[in-house]
Amino acid sequence: MKRIAILSDIHSNLEALQAVAKNLDVDKVIVLGDSLGYGANPNEVLEWIKDRNCTIIKGNHEEATITGNTGWFNSMAARAILWTRQVLTSANVEFLSSLEEKKLIELDGVRICLVHGSPNDPLYEYVYEETHSHFFDYYLQKEDANIIALGHTHVPFLWSSKNGVILNPGSVGQPRDGDERASFAILTVEDGVPMVEHRRVGYNIDAAANKIRSAGLPAMLAERLYDGR
Numbered sequence: 001m002k003r004i005a006i007l008s009d010i011h012s013n014l015e016a017l018q019a020v021a022k023n024l025d026v027d028k029v030i031v032l033g034d035s036l037g038y039g040a041n042p043n044e045v046l047e048w049i050k051d052r053n054c055t056i057i058k059g060n061h062e063e064a065t066i067t068g069n070t071g072w073f074n075s076m077a078a079r080a081i082l083w084t085r086q087v088l089t090s091a092n093v094e095f096l097s098s099l100e101e102k103k104l105i106e107l108d109g110v111r112i113c114l115v116h117g118s119p120n121d122p123l124y125e126y127v128y129e130e131t132h133s134h135f136f137d138y139y140l141q142k143e144d145a146n147i148i149a150l151g152h153t154h155v156p157f158l159w160s161s162k163n164g165v166i167l168n169p170g171s172v173g174q175p176r177d178g179d180e181r182a183s184f185a186i187l188t189v190e191d192g193v194p195m196v197e198h199r200r201v202g203y204n205i206d207a208a209a210n211k212i213r214s215a216g217l218p219a220m221l222a223e224r225l226y227d228g229r
Contacts (some may be wrong), residue, residue, distance in 0.1 A: 001190040002107055004167045008032035008116070008151030010037030011061070012084070013173030014211075017048060019203035020172055024198075026186065028107075032151040033099075033116030035061025037077065037173055038221050040211035042084045045130075046092045058099035059116040060123045065095050067169065072124065078216040083217060109192045113145035117152045120129060127168070129157040134156065140164040147187070147194055153227040156183050156198050167196050173208075180228035 003026040010017050011034055029104075031054050036042035038061075047057055057069055061077075064070050066086055070078035101122040103114045118132070119139045120124035127150055139148055146164045153185045156170030170183025177183070181200040188195045209222035 001188060002027050003028045003109065004031065004187040005032070006149050006185040006187055007172050008169050008172035009034040009059070009154050009173060010036075010045050011171070011173035012036045012042040013182075013208050014039070014041035014044045014048075015204045015205070015208040016173045017045055019201045020182050020184050021048070023031070023199065023201050025038060030114060030149065031056040032114060032149060032169070033057050034061045035059070035152065036065060036084050036088075036211075037061035038080050038206060038217075040215040040217065042087065043054050043092055044088055046095060050095065054116070055103065055105065056099060057103050057116060058096070058101050058115050058123070062096050062099060063123055064121040066093070067147075080141045080217055080221060083215065086222055104143065109200075110163075110189050110194055111145045112147045112149060112187075113139075113143040113182075115148065118150065119143050119148065124174050126153050128153055128155065129159055133159060136161045136166050137161055139166065149185075149187075154183075156185070158185075158198065160194050165194055165196060169198065174225065175228045178228045179225055 005024045005026045052054045065083045070081050105112050114128045115122045117123050118127045148166045154171035157168050159166045169185035172182045175183050181202045205225050212222040
């Protein structure tokens with residue numbers, strides 16, 4: 001039996017990541033992009049990911065951090081990206097530049113497609129179950145996958161059909177489903193059969209929010225953590 005933690009949208013929130021890490025008893029960790037942006041600890045989050053040899057893909061925040069192109073973002077997000085570019089180490093810039101937009105891995109005969117946005121638009125398309133479920137069987141067939149794990153919306157969901165499973169683990173560092181706790185998923189594969197469990201963990205929001213304010217980042221990025229929005 002293999003157990004995999006699926007994390008997404010950590011967004012430089014070290015306190016949330018550390019709280020999640022205390023609840024991980026897994027064989028592997030997958031990160032579905034947007035590991036940085038918004039929060040105040042981008043280097044520390046990336047070092048955690050590298051130290052654990054996580055499988056990670058690129059999100060739109062990684063892309064903007066690498067390129068400096070913030071035209072797609074609102075003013076708060078753009079300010080956070082520009083701040084992140086200033087504080088990142090050269091080693092972490094190089095690490096981000098090496099990331100792929102989409103990755104297919106196989107675990108015990110189960111094929112898992114990893115993408116931040118959607119299989120058709122890996123960086124930017126928002127996939128919600130209520131708006132995109134009619135595409136899900138098509139996605140699974142197109143990617144020749146049993147499971148597709150995606151992020152970007154910060155809203156967890158789990159969908160399944162006879163063709164496979166599509167899931168969003170929600171956001172570790174900036175949930176947007178009204179629950180302020182860090183969100184992630186545990187994927188268990190036993191005898192080629194996948195099972196998915198969503199989990200929530202509380203963390204020290206005050207510490208994360210105070211770091212955002214102290215860094216001179218927009219105050220709203222701190223305040224929204226308390227509301228899960």
